[in-house]
Amino acid sequence: MAQEKSNRRVATTTPSKNTEIAKIRHSKDEEPNFYKCPSCGTNYTKLDDNFPSSQSELYAGWNYHLPVCKKCLDQMFVHYTEAYGNNEDLAVRRICEKYDIYYCTSLLNASRKITKNRSRIHTYVSRSNLTQYIKKTFDTTLDEERTNTISSIEEYDVKKANGEINITKATLKRWGVGVFEDDEYPILEEHYKMLKENNPNADNNQEIFIRSLCHLNLLMIKALKNKDLDGYTKANGEYAKTFKQAGLKTVEEKDNSNDETFCMTLGFISDYTPEEFYQDKELYKDHDDIGEYMERHILRPLINLETGSSTRDKEYFVPETEEDYEEE
Ligand SMILES: [Zn+2]
Known part of the structure; x- marks a missing residue:
């Protein structure tokens, strides 16, 4: 049996007092009368003062609070700081990663100056909930870090x-x-x-x-x-x-070398004007004929050896016939 279509029309999708059906939520009666920290098991009567705030949708059902009490967070921070060789920044990052908290250097720096009775992690977490960081989570951090690399x-x-x-x-x-x-x-x-x-x-x-x-x-x-x-x-x-x-x-x-030595000249040229792009070919052409020497006395005999040919040097060779001699 087909279900009847509703004729109800609403201007906005988000449920409100004016719509016929109110926002779906648990009735107050179903709210627990205490909140148990999943880490230490302590029961707290209030979320607000005992669990740090969060921007992550993961914790929407817990009225945007982290599932770890402030005391446990403190201990965790001490642990990671030690584990990372007293590197507080890395400890903060690890906790941010764990609880989906936005991690960035400006927040890190802002949390550096701490009062004696407030730990750095609490300063960091409470600042990460300021208006300018609304909806920012560790996902945001990953996105931001990714854009800093050139991927193609x-x-x-x-x-x-x-x-x-x-x-x-x-x-x-x-x-x-x-x-x-x-x-x-x-x-x-x-x-x-x-x-x-x-x-x-x-x-x-x-x-x-x-x-x-x-x-x-x-x-x-x-x-x-x-x-x-x-x-x-x-x-x-x-x-x-x-x-x-x-x-x-x-x-x-x-230190005491100067740019006139052979190696430094080549190094210098390579640095500022790569050889392949050098325009004035005349200036750096084969002045001592090492290229020609290579061709005549190294490359030519090698070709002969490999291919069985018998190309002779144009200058140093024993003429076999009168013609050979005259050609030269
Ligand atoms: Zn706890």
């Missing part, structure tokens, strides 16, 4: 056209698409240039090491930023090891 060449083109980034496509390709954040590429690139300047004749193996060193240098800077002493020490140790392994030159050795 197309995205690069758009950002470059809008003037949002200031790195070259070559830089992006050297370090990889979607791996680093926008502001990390210049850090990598600057260190790379420094190492290349000091080691202009680095071979392919050393090139791999050089890139690793750039990664480690970035890790050190990030650890420093986060006041992550442990991370910094590890990256620093790895850096020293890799550097030694690579057999690279240190900055000190470069």
Whole structure:
């Protein structure tokens, strides 16, 4: 039997006093007379003073409160701060991740100055509920962090056209698409240039090491930023090891060199005017004829060896016939 259609018309979808059916909700009688903290099991008669507020829809049914009492949150913060080597920022982040709280550096900084009887996590959480952070959750954080990486060449083109980034496509390709954040590429690139300047004749193996060193240098800077002493020490140790392994030159050795030496000239040119783009071919052509030497005395015999041909050098060869002799 088909159900009869209602003739009722309402102007808005959200139920209100004027609509025939009020907002569907539990009657007051069904409300519990206490709220039990899921972590410690303590019963509280009020949500408001005992459970921190939340912006997450996950906790809508609990009148937008976190399912952890303030005391437990305090303990959790102490635990994570210890676990992360006294790094409070990381501890805050972990808790934000756990309870779907918006995480950002401005909130972190705002929560730094705390009064003696208020823990930092409570300052952070209560500020994360201010009007400017309405509806912002850890999902927002993830979205914001994602937009800082360039995930494709197309995205690069758009950002470059809008003037949002200031790195070259070559830089992006050297370090990889979607791996680093926008502001990390210049850090990598600057260190790379420094190492290349000091080691202009680095071979392919050393090139791999050089890139690793750039990664480690970035890790050190990030650890420093986060006041992550442990991370910094590890990256620093790895850096020293890799550097030694690579057999690279240190900055000190470069100090009294000048740009007139052979290597530095090439390094200098590479830095500011890449060889392939250099316009004045005459200026850097094969002045000492090393190219010709290669062709005549290395390439030619190799071709003969490989293909069985018997091409002779145009100058140094024993003539076999009179014609051969005369041709020369
Ligand atoms: Zn509790």
